[in-house]
Amino acid sequence: MNRICLCLPTDRACSATLAALHREAAYATEHHDVHVELLVLDSCDEATRAEHARVLAALPSVPRVRVHHLGEEPQRAFLRRVIERAGLPDADRFLDLMLPAGVSYGACTNRAFLLAAALGCRSVHRRDSDSAYQLHDGEPVFPVHHELPWLGRPAAEASAAVTRTDLDPALAGRPVSLAGASFIGELSVDIAEIRRLDETVYHDVVGLWAPAEWPDERRRDLVEESFTGAGTTPFTGDDSTLALVDPMRVDMCNVAFDRDVYERFPLSPATDTIGSDYFLLHLVHDATLPGILHNRHIENFHTPERRTDTGFHAYQLRFVKFLLSMLHLHRVYDRLAAEGPALLDEHQRLRTERVAGLLRESARLDRADNHWRLDRCDTAYRKLGGRYTEFAERLAPRRERLLAEAERDIEDYARLADAWPALVAAARHTAPGRGSG
Structure with a gap:
């Protein structure tokens, strides 16, 4: 029987989401011959974590669904055992990359990847705590409907189950490596207020995530497309495409990967940086691994904490670090x-060492473009006034530190990628631990 990991990392109260996730797990077992390891990685404070434990304990027992609720201490204990078994030097440094003190969207998912390996899972299906399932005819629209059962199977086998195929026939023998959709609702990045205050400033700031050499027209197109997901149109019926999936069409709150993707390469462990968890979408696409793009989009919303002064400054910093x-x-x-299918070995699996080398090479780039980005951010935020000006003033003395962090983050990513095969191999022989920690 296929074993899958349905995963939710969280650092906020999300009792309703946990109950909904459990219903998706039950749906998966009702419609597919699978066993679901429902994994909640909980970085909340003790009181919130205890409430989550109460909610999960009260859920009805479902055959072939097993719940794992791990706070940071059980996660840390598991990681220590894995790192020790892997025999890596500088164990504390690797522990920091896997479970850093700051917020890391990539690191929390990397922990899910290793725990999935420990649990013997064939795929990881990730959801987020600040999102919800759409309803259609009163029933939840679960993405797992399209994620199973094709992950890991030749693309040719999935072609009869999708609405259309947009895949070179020469790739039909390659495994379906990704299944995903996007979101509807609010922007995925909480910067809509900037657009309301000054649309020109919004275009200036959002356009900074394009390469510096892009022409204005291409940059404008990127801005219009950025962070909008699938818009606001609700689900009315299934639609799916077998293709090389465009990374811009998938959100990490609504994605599933085959084990031959996440067991071959991790996500970036960068802290306080939005978008640090999207690299695998690009890697799967460029390596010419097939995927399924569907339309069971998740509803995105923003939690009130981001609107507080503390939450605002923390989130804007994450956005600026993303730009850098x-x-x-x-x-x-x-x-x-440029490498394309050369990123795959003779078994159609990702060449870990080759991709890690590309990361390492990029760490040596001149910082001039990032000086330019910080200059543009400073000007833009000051134009907005109020707390945006205050944020710009806080940012100014941190310039050199931020530039160094961007360089160090890519170096750390390469270091983790080098060690990833050993970590995955060790995780397969390491008990994940139990309890809410």
Whole structure:
């Protein structure tokens, strides 16, 4: 029987989401011959974590669904055992990359990947705590409907189950490596207020995530498309495409990967940086691995905490760090696109060492473009006034530190990628631990 990991990392109260996730797990077992390891990685405070434990304990027992609710201490204990078994030098450094003190969208998912390996799963299906399932005719619209059962199977076998195929026939023998959709509702990045205050400033700031050399027209097109997901039109019926899936069409709140993707390459462990968890979408596409793009989009919403002064400054910093990360990532994306199927070995699996090398090469780029990005951010935020000006003033003395962090983040990513095969191999022989921690 196929074993899958349905995963929710969270650092906020999300009792309703946990109950809904459990219903998706039950749906998966009702419609497919699978066993679901429902994994909740809980980084909340003790009181919130205890409430989550109460909610999960009260859920009805479902055959072939097993719930794992792990706080950070059980996660840390598991990681220590894995790192020790892997025999890696500088164990504390790797522990920091896997479970950093700051918020890391990539690191929390990397922990899910290793725990999925420990649990013997064939795929990981990720959801987010600030999102909800759409309803259609009163029933939840679960993405797992399209994610199973094709992951890991030859694309040719999935062609009869999708609405259409947009895939070179030469790729039909390659495994379906990804299934995903996007979201409807609010922007995925909480910057809609900037657009309401000054649309010109919004275009200036959002356009900074494009390469510096892009022409204005291409940059404008990117801005219009950025962070909008699938818009606001609700689900009315299933539609799916077998293709090389465009990374811009998938959100990490609504994605599933085959094990031969996440067991071969991790996500970036960068802290306080939005978008640090999207690299695998690019890697799967550029390596010419097939995927299924569907329309069971998840509803996105923003939690009130981001509107507080503390939440606002923290989130804007994550956005600026995302812009700075693009100096290095765009170079890697260009190289991935150029390499194409050469990124795969003779078994159609990702060449971990080759991709890690591309990351390492990008760390040596000149910082001039990022000086330019910070200059543009400073000007833009000051134009908005109020707390945006206050944020710009806080940002100014941190310039050199932020530039160094962007470079270090890509170096750390390469370091983790080098160690990833050993970590995955060790995780397969390591008990994940139990309890809410």
